[in-house]
Structures are given as C-alpha cells and as structure tokens.
Amino acid sequence: MMLTLSAKNKLMFVNGTVVRPATGTTEYKAWERCNDLVISWILFNLDETIARSVLFLKSARELWKDLEDRFGFASITQIYSLEQKLSELTQGQQSVSEFYTRIKTLWDSIDDIQPLPTCVCTTSNCTCALTERIHNAQQTQRVLQFLMKLNDRFSAVRANILMMTPIPNVTQVYRIVAQEEDHKEFSQSAITDNLAFTADRKPYYQGQNSYSQTQGFRPNINNFVKKKPHNNYYCTHCKMAGHSLERCFKIHGFPPNFKGNKDRKVAAMVLNSSDS
Template sequence: MAEEESSLKQTNIKKGDESQNPNSPYYLHPGENINTLTVSPVLDGPNYHSWSKLMKRGLQSRNKYKFVDGTIKEPPANDFLHDVWIRCNTMVISWITRSVSLQIAQSIVYIDNAEDLWKDLRDRFSKGDHFRMSDLLQEIHSIKQGERTISTYHTDLKTLWEELEILRPIPACSCTVKCTCDLVKTVRNYKETEYVICFLKGLNDSYNTVRSQVLMMDPLPNINKVFSLVLQQERQVLGNLLQEVNLVASITNNKQSFGGRNGSSSGRGRGRFNQRNFSNQPQKICTFCGKERHTVETCYFKHGFPPNFNFKDKRQTSTVNSYTSDSSTSPNTVEGSDHKITGKEYTEVSSTITTEQYNQLMEILKGSNVSGETHAVDNLQQHPGSQQQTDDWSC
C-alpha cells in the first residue's frame, strides 16, 4: 500500500514538471498574459479564413495550438495536471476573445473550453465558402493595376489568391500506397499558371513588351520570377520618366532665368528698353497729341505744362509757354479761322519752329481762308529751319 502511494506521488511529481518544462504545452512563461497575443485585423466574420491562419500561427509560436485542435483533452479533476490545464486553457480563450470583434466576443463569453470555442467560430464563419469563392474568382480575373505600383498591385492580387487557395486547397493523396504519377504537382502547376496569367493580364499597357516576352516562354516561370521581371521594367520606365522630368525642369528654369534678366527694369542702361519690349501692359496713346505713355486727361499740350518742366530741346520752352498762356484761344483753334489744328499737328509744328516763325504763321492763317491753310502749312514745313528732329517727349 505504501509502495502504491509512493509510486503515485512520483508520477504526480513527473507530471508537475511539465508546467516547468519550456518544451511542454503546459508551460507558461512568466511574462505571458492576455495581452501578449493579439491578431490584427480582428475577426469580424468575412475575414475568418485569414484570421484563423494568423491565430493558428500565434498559438503555435507559444506551443498552445494543441489546446484547440483536440490533441490535449481536459484531464480528470483528480489529475495533478488539471489545474495546469485550466490555467493554459483560460489563457488561450483570453487570447482568442481579444482577437475578435466586440459583437462576436459577447456571443462566446460563456464558452469555457478552448477546443469548443475554436470549433464554434469555424462552424459559424467558414460556411458559405462557395459565395466567397465566386467573389474571389471574379476579383482575381478582373483586377487591374491602374494607379498602383507593381509592388502594391502584386500584394493585392496575392492576398486574394491566398484566400482563394484556403477555400479550395489541393487535395492530398489518401491512398495506402502513395501515387507516383505526380498528379498533385501537375495540379499545382496549373494553378500557378493561372496565377501568372491573371497577374500579367492586369498590368498597364506600358508593360506590353515584358508581358509578351513572358507569355512566349514555355513553360511559364513562377509568379516570383515574373514579378521580378516586371519590377525591373517598372524601374526602367520610372528612370526614363525621371530623366524627362529633370530635362523639362531644367529647360523651364533656364527660360525663367532668361526672362528675369531681360524682362526686369533696372532703371539704368537698357532697363527702359527692356521694360517696353517685355512688359505685357498695353502702351497708352494720347488722342490729342498722338504721343505714347500718357492719355488726353494728362496731356500737357492740352492742359498746359508745369512751370518747372524740363524740355529735352530748350528751344521749345518759349513756344509752348506762349501757346499755353493764351487763355482766350483754344489749344486747337486758330483765332479768326474755322480751321482746327489737332494736338498732333500742333506738336509736329511747335517742335520744329521758333517763336518768330510761329507768330508769322498766325498772321498768315488769320488772313487766309480754309483752302489756303494747307498751302501755308506746307510752305512752312519746307522752310530751311524746319529740318531739326527731337526726341520723344514723355510725361
């Protein structure tokens, strides 16, 4: 009797060592808690297959997947490992509960066995696979690169393809004597070919060259090799595009620099000339005297010159002042005559005659008729002292 109790005690000690053995599923590291394992994104229903795969990896990394696949059953209540099993089972349930949405978590709060919880989620969310398979097939065969890069496009397609592979896995041979026909390998090659064709078909038209080259290969390379070839083509296209952009930017900068040097007015040298030629503003033209850079509202020939106005030709000073000081005579009307001299005509005449010649002209016009006015002006323009030229006057 004493020997049996001693034997049972030694057996319990050996079992108790399981909780201290790092290689045992019953071992819990002191740093592990309910927050050490979370899966993102959480389970919300349609993403069950990707979620279950990620959750399986997390449990396997902590040597706890045997608690959900049925390998480790609950020990009897009088077993020394029962308490250890409860602690590990509770930790697994907590990890799963924190990796599902709040609505799903509320529906599994009363399930106390990790294996039952895993089965419940699988039965609820793995159904209706044919509808999801139909959607995946449609998305895979209609996906286009669009504005995405090659890397992003390949990642999106790979995500859809792997989810489809979970829904329709390649069956393994269940014969007692394993087949030697490599049928499974052939089926896998067919799927890989379909994957490559879908990837190439969705590329943009700028990759027509590399797409044609790959499709002419026999047999087709695997998806990783094709992705590498297309990625090299993308780098070449982007490199050429970058060179063109840099060239255009360089030409634009040169044009802006040329325009800044020639279009700016420095106030000296040829600054005034450059401003006239490169300014986009329309030039002002006076309708009274016909000169540029001012209007009739500010025309000195019509309204009078300032007292201290500096003339370019000093001989014009007395002529203009004598003309503008006569308040009884209109600037464009000759006294005693119906003929009106325009501001432009007056400017041309006043800039080439002296005061005495002007007085003589007035006397001739007073005693002549309208028909003789033109001849008098013509004779005056042929006067030997009227050949001098002056620069433009500017106001």
C-alpha cells in the first residue's frame, strides 16, 4: 500500500506531511478531493470487517494512524511463528530456485518485524561500523541456514562453499548452488540420451547375449545360425515342421528328381490307396 501511495504521489496524506487547509478555500477543495481518493484506496484494500470500523473517519491521516495503532506492532507470537516455519523448512522435492524463494520470503518477513539495530553515532563519520558487522553476521548465519536445508546431493558444493574465505553472501551462494543444479541436470540428461541411443542400436543378429564378470562377453551361438526359410510350415500328417500338408511328398508323391533316402513306393502306395 505504501508503494502505491508513493507512486501516486499521495504518501503525504497518510504520513501527515500535508496539512489540512482552512475550510472554504480553493486549496481545501483540492485537498478534500485527494483525501477522499486516498481513503477509497485504503478502504478497498482492507478486510470488510476492518473497513467498517474506520468507515466514518474523515481524513486519510486519521484512518492510517488508527490502523497503525492497531496493527502496526510486532508481537513475539508473530516472530515465533516465522522462526518455527524457518526451522521446519527443507528443500524436499523443490528446485533450488523455489526453495530459495520460500526461505528468502521468511527472512524478509522476519526483517520487517524485527529489523537489525543500526549505528547511533552522533558524529558525521561513523567509526564503529556496527551496522556493517551486524549485517555480515546475519549474512553468514543465513548462508549456513540455506546450506543446512539443502538436499544431500549438494553435499560436495556445500563443502566447497564452507571452505571459502571469506564466505560469500547468501545471493552468491544461491547462484553457485543453482549452477551446480543445472550442471547435474545437464549431465543426467546426457547420460539418459546416451543410454537411449545405445538401446536403439540393433546388432546384425537377433537375440540376447550373456555376460558374466568371470568369463566376460559370451555370445549366444543360436544368434548366428541362419534360419531356414518356411520354418513356419508344419505338416499334420508327418508331424514335422518345414513343409505343409499341401506339400507333403508322402501324400502327393515324391518328385522325379528327388534324391532323398525316402522310398518312392511308399508314396505310390499312398496315392493308390487314396484313389481307391
């Protein structure tokens, strides 16, 4: 809300910078119009129950001050709730980007409720550098929190970051871990592609070969045996494979140029018996 008011150049109506002009003047009419506009913006963004409680306030400054008095303080319960969520947060199945966004949101909420102390030196040039030291200590603590909550597959990059001197800030650590995640995904994708390419390559023979650690690669000799044509035929008369019933010599007779050891008389007897 503060950003919206500042962008519209109306922030002075809630922080008390603009003084209410005297009634009946030209300035009062311009102030009243802008004041009503700011009140309408604030009421539109409030919960219905809260909006009813401030509906009859006449100036944006009074409305804002009333809301600030009721809700503009941090309780220990809010800090406890945020710290509990932070302690229970882990990466899990989230990507590094998603996890960093969640943990940074909690950090920003804690900073808004409980900001860091600042230097109160009265001199123009601060010599204690208290604010900088506190900020560096906070960055180191948050780097440790971020690394502790990462998955175990980032253990190597975690160890490398912890050995750095000086230790980088949170944003730099996030970039390093995100690059490591991209590298792991690229490597895994390359391995998967190579395995898929190897699986698609078919050898010149069919079948499976065996492999053992002691004897190594052992090809199946059946893979190299040339299969005879027409091996799908089967004769129900001879109970043999290699020819069909329509091509059985024992039923229809042997051809004249047949050089096998079969007795041709058997074929002739079969034909005569079938003709009778």
